[in-house]
Amino acid sequence: MFKKLAISFVAILLTLSVSGYAFYTLSDQFGADLSDQQMQAYTQAKSWNGEVFLNQIETIQEQSFSDIVDMLDAFLFNPVNTEPKTPVQVLKVDRETLLANTTETQILWFGHSTFLMQTNGMNLLFDPMLTGTPAPHPMLGGKRYSDELPISIADLPMVDAVFISHDHYDHLDLASIQQLDSIVGHYFVPLGVGLHLQEWGIATSRITELDWWQRAKLGDTEFTFTPSRHFSGRRLEGRNRTLWGGWVAQDDQQTIYYTGDGGYGPHFKEVGERFGEIDLALVECGQYNQRWANIHLLPEQTIQAGMEANAKVIMPVHWGSFTLALHAWDDPVERAIAEAKKQNQEIIAPQIGEIVRVNQPPAVNWWWREY
Structure with a gap:
């Protein structure tokens, strides 16, 4: 009996290993990797050291064994309210409403870090993660909190451009790109990320790669790719072989x-010095841990960062859709609002699907407390 169980266990383990290896080596999810020739093309990038991209300041990411044990303990035995109790209800937006806006600058938040910016008659989509799980396979990640999007991909108007901040799965989603591509005009991405898009069948002529502080013009709006302190990679190996950052849109x-x-x-301070007053700053706020403070902002730092960037209004993002850390799901927004009040800083926290007019920021309505 024991021998049969052992054989069955080994067979299952072998099957899973072979299937996992096949998926890892054959799936398009993992994108492309830099060749030696392509690496030579980045020798002029200030953040490229010949092998990988580096942050502006030293950024240690390694975790000790005790850190890992503590995280497992928190995950298995001391979970907090990491997800809403019921599915989050989003506000619905129809295609006609979006098409009717040709003059105002407004933001439509899809949750997490995905948003549609309408400005100067253009539709601009940032970090489109519009499917259910921010992972290479649905079994490898948690589901979206909401059952639907504010507007389906099929109902979206033509998108003049997609902007990507970095190549992690919760920001660059293969299925979303594939479903969107027929309505997208152009892609603006960090150095190296264009190779993923090319691997997925997007023509090089439709892709513009930028280094930190490089600019691109679209219509009457100038876009600047700005530094951040993070990392990149879609594979187990080859981390930091594509760049990461943020975006400034200015007219x-x-x-x-x-x-x-x-x-x-x-x-953050450099952004404020270069661009003067920022009318609206969408600042990362969520999926953090004290052990990850080098690569993810804590909520109080969200407010500090926005203020140093000279933001008139701060909007926390990177929360509200997925659980990628062990804090309570609403902890980011609650702490950010408390800190903003303490610092006398204007902050907004729109509901998913709520249209935000940049010149008329909405009052906080605490919608997440219903969950």
């Missing part, structure tokens, strides 16, 4: 800053 009327992911660093 002669307003400036909007999206930080992307990353820990606290000197780049």
Whole structure:
């Protein structure tokens, strides 16, 4: 009996190992990797050391064995309210409403870090993660808190451009890109990320890669790719072989800053110095841990970062859709609002699907407390 069980266990383990290896080596999910020739193309990038991209300041990411044990203990035996008790209800937006706006600058938040910016008659989509699980396979990640999106991909108007901050699965989603591609005009991405898109069948002519502080013009709006303090990679190996960062969109009327992911660093103050007042800053706030403070902001740092960037209004993002850390799901927004009040800093926390007009920021309505 024991021998049969042992044989069955080994057979199952072998099957899983072979299946996992096949998926890892054959799936398009993992994108492309840099060749030696492609690495040579990045020798002019200040953050490239010949093998990988580096942050502006030293960023240690290794965790000790005791750190890992503590995290497992928290995950298995001391879970907090890491997910809402019921599915989050989103506000619905129809295609006609979006098409009707040709003059105002407004933001439509899809949850986490995905948002549609309408400005100067353009539709601009940032970090589109519009499917159910931010992972290479549904079994490897948690589900989205809401059962639906504010507007389906099929109902979206034409998207003039997609902007990507970095290549992690919760920001660059293969299925979303595939479903969106027929309505997307152009892709603006960090150095190296264009190779993933090419691997997925997108023509090089539709992709623009940028280094930190490089700019691109689209219509009347200038976009600048800004530094962040983070890391990159879609594979078990080859980390930091694509760049990461945030985006500033600026015209002669307003400036909007999206930080992307990353820990606290000197780049926030530099953004403020370069661009003057930021009308709206969408700042990372969520999926943090004290042990990850080098690569993810804590909520109080969200407010500090926004203030150093000279933001008139701060909007916390990177929360509200997925559980990627062990804090309570609403801890980011509660702590960020408390800190903003303490610092006399204006903050907004729109409901998923709520349209935010940049010149008329909405009052906080505490919608998450219903869950």
